[in-house]
Amino acid sequence: MxxxxxxxxxxxxxxxxxxxxxxxxxxxxxxxxxxxxxxxxxxxxxxxxxxxxxxxxxxxxxxxxxxxxxxxxxxxxxxxxxxxxxxxxxxxxxxxxxxxxxxxxxxxxxxxxxxxxxxxxxxxxxxxxxxxxxxxxxxxxxxxxxxxxxxxEDAPKADATKRLVARYTALLERDFRSGMRVADFAAALGVTPTHLSRCCRQTCGKPASALLHDRLTFEARKLLKETRKPVGQIADELGFTSAAYFTRAFQHQTGLSPTAFRRAE
Known part of the structure; x- marks a missing residue:
């Protein structure tokens, strides 16, 4: 290089x-x-x-x-x-x-x-x-x-809970655009959704669903601010079944519609 x-x-x-x-x-x-x-x-x-x-x-x-x-x-x-x-x-x-x-x-x-x-x-x-x-x-x-x-030398080794959550976040980072739900991620990891969420709460104070929604919302914000892609295209790229569903989910997380967020300074 x-x-x-x-x-x-x-x-x-x-x-x-x-x-x-x-x-x-x-x-x-x-x-x-x-x-x-x-x-x-x-x-x-x-x-x-x-x-x-x-x-x-x-x-x-x-x-x-x-x-x-x-x-x-x-x-x-x-x-x-x-x-x-x-x-x-x-x-x-x-x-x-x-x-x-x-x-x-x-x-x-x-x-x-x-x-x-x-x-x-x-x-x-x-x-x-x-x-x-x-x-x-x-x-x-x-x-x-x-x-x-x-x-x-003095650092404690990660326990099973932290290892599971680390595997979840790595999988989430790879597939968050796929439309997968927490239940799908849990199945891929060989655990129940309840157990996965319990482990996430122990390690970061949030359920597994909050990590997924947070990751999706960040990517949505970034695309809305840094590109001119239509809202419907962004919804599709992030795995939402419809633009309307994406709009409701985004507004629930941020308090603004995608269009209002894009226009805000």
């Missing part, structure tokens, strides 16, 4: 800016096609990853691989940096989700220095700035690897 092509996809974004256009852009369930690192430097909230909800505070680093469903709260006191690595990033990065609580000040500063250097080189036009950016990204990958190794 061409170095410049890969680096052109790299973005560093202040976490509060992610909610520009509505907090639904970060709080609703979704997945990305690229790796994501969230580095929270101030504030606190809750983050849901693969159907499990946990709290985050300042000096927490959360790595989310491509295709993993997630959403998190962004209150007015939350600050930090989101690193979007791009689809073609070939830096060595973790393959699994990791939530790192960084307590040592010098380790926090290591990450801050690396991120500052990445941003500075990205904005530079000095010779070899692209190579410098790649080297700093490599150091970021090393930092993650070392902190993961340090914290994995």
């Amino acid at each position: 061409n170095d410049l092509s890969a680096l052109s996809q790299l973005r560093l974004v202040a976490i509060p800016r992610l909610a520009t256009g509505g907090r639904w852009r970060v709080e609703a369930m979704r997945s990305l096609s690229e790796p994501l690192l969230l580095w929270f430097t101030k504030g606190q909230g809750r983050i849901t990853i693969a159907g499990s909800t946990r709290g985050y505070t300042a000096n927490n680093a959360v790595f989310i691989p491509p295709g993993v469903m997630h959403g998190f709260e962004v209150g007015p006191q939350v600050f930090g940096t989101a690193v979007f690595f791009g689809r073609d990033c070939d830096v060595t990065l973790p393959r699994d989700v990791h939530h790192l609580r960084i307590k040592e000040t010098f380790v926090q500063q290591e990450l801050n220095v690396i991120l500052d250097a990445v941003g500075r080189e990205m904005d530079s036009d000095t010779p070899a700035h692209d190579r410098a950016t790649r080297h700093y990204l490599g150091l970021l990958g090393v930092w993650l690897e070392r902190q993961i190794a340090r914290q994995q």
Whole structure:
């Protein structure tokens, strides 16, 4: 892969800016096609990853691989940096989700220095700035690897409930456009809908149906705001049996009809 092509996809974004256009852009369930690192430097909230909800505070680093469903709260006191690595990033990065609580000040500063250097080189036009950016990204990958190794020794293993919900969210992310219901997902996982919803409530405080509706609603909002596709086409793409059914479901979730939501600033 061409170095410049890969680096052109790299973005560093202040976490509060992610909610520009509505907090639904970060709080609703979704997945990305690229790796994501969230580095929270101030504030606190809750983050849901693969159907499990946990709290985050300042000096927490959360790595989310491509295709993993997630959403998190962004209150007015939350600050930090989101690193979007791009689809073609070939830096060595973790393959699994990791939530790192960084307590040592010098380790926090290591990450801050690396991120500052990445941003500075990205904005530079000095010779070899692209190579410098790649080297700093490599150091970021090393930092993650070392902190993961340090914290994995004490990390509890996921129990059966969390494993089931993680499998559900992975399947949901793959097939949420298919029109499948919770009962269909449960059958595919070999459990009853009641058991699946009970497990989801235990891990994230929501039933399985809420995760499904949240994911569909996020995608609907995104399509309504970012494309000119007719409402009927969006309904069809998201697996709804009719535009009218889609409109009722969307209005129930958001309080607005699809057309009103599209027109709203």
